[in-house]
Amino acid sequence: MTNANQDIDSLLKLCKEGSRNAQFEVYNRYYKPMYNTAFRIVKDSHWAEDIMQESFMKAFTKLDTFKGEVTFGAWLKKIVVNHSLDNYKKINKNALESLDSVLYKVEDESSNEDAALDFQQLKAQQVGAAIQSLKENYRIALTLFFIEGYDHEEISEIMGITSGNCRTTISRAKESLLKKLNA
Template sequence: MFLKPILIHNKDLLEQCKLGNERAQMEIYRRYYHAMYNTSYRIVKDKFVAEDIMQDSFLIAFTKLDTLNDVNMFGPWLKRIIINNSISAYRKNEKNQEVALEEVLYKVEDDQGVEEDYQWSTIKAAQIIDCMKSLKSNYQLGLTLNLIEGYDYEEICDIMNISYANCRTMISRAKESLRQKLKPIMDH
């Protein structure tokens, strides 16, 4: 007769993590690793750097777990740590940036509404992500945070350290640039 494994809720595991229980920490790591690794990798685009960020971020999370007021918010809290560390690593490793981000963006309000095209839904996500890789680095980062990670403009402003107007303009231009790159794919 086989014993059924007992599923322990994250809340209980996190309480054990606070007490320094390494098995609980490993279980939390196992549960969150894949999603958080993918988040980091989409930003830094280097599997080894993403691995390092994972290790550092989980270490930070486990050592600062007492500062988390609601253990039910562990996932979003950890994701924020991962994203902040990934962006920091991305900025450090960006070798070809010759012009500051603020100099590239213009303080122009974009009042144009963006209509969703039904053809977009037929394009495979992989094709969109491949096209995103060909965009300027700040466009890639902005679209990744907005479209893939689901951050709103205010959160992206904080993460990228830009004004709200610059953020709206950058994302609008990034979407338009992506549309132009996807146009040949949509026309086929």
């Protein structure tokens, strides 16, 4: 076991004993990636912040269910993903947010050195916009697959669909994304 794993294990033990300092340390180690995970799903910074906070609270109260079969980060990420999807489905049944609230703004830079970076950011924004414009189940499936790194089996469990349906959904989502990018 690595030092990092031993360290997180000792922190988790202290968390189970109610140590606020240990909880704060665990929070500081994981809040950025968990926020990013929630943000990619719900597409709203304030909402993602709330989901992340609630997910940490849930994780700390459910630490006894953490068996160590996966890393703590993977276990926490699953809580964040599930909580994000649940909230997204509740609030956004028919609402579509403007893409402007999702995309990061690229500042105008006049130097040639920054031109290549700006172009890459612009391309990334175009891909992001294309993903965000997909229908909900395609967007969520591609986000979980490409960005979050889940496999088909995990995605089918998270989305509540069969493994075969998951593979079909991801395949169709990829085709739809390619069509949007080539348009």
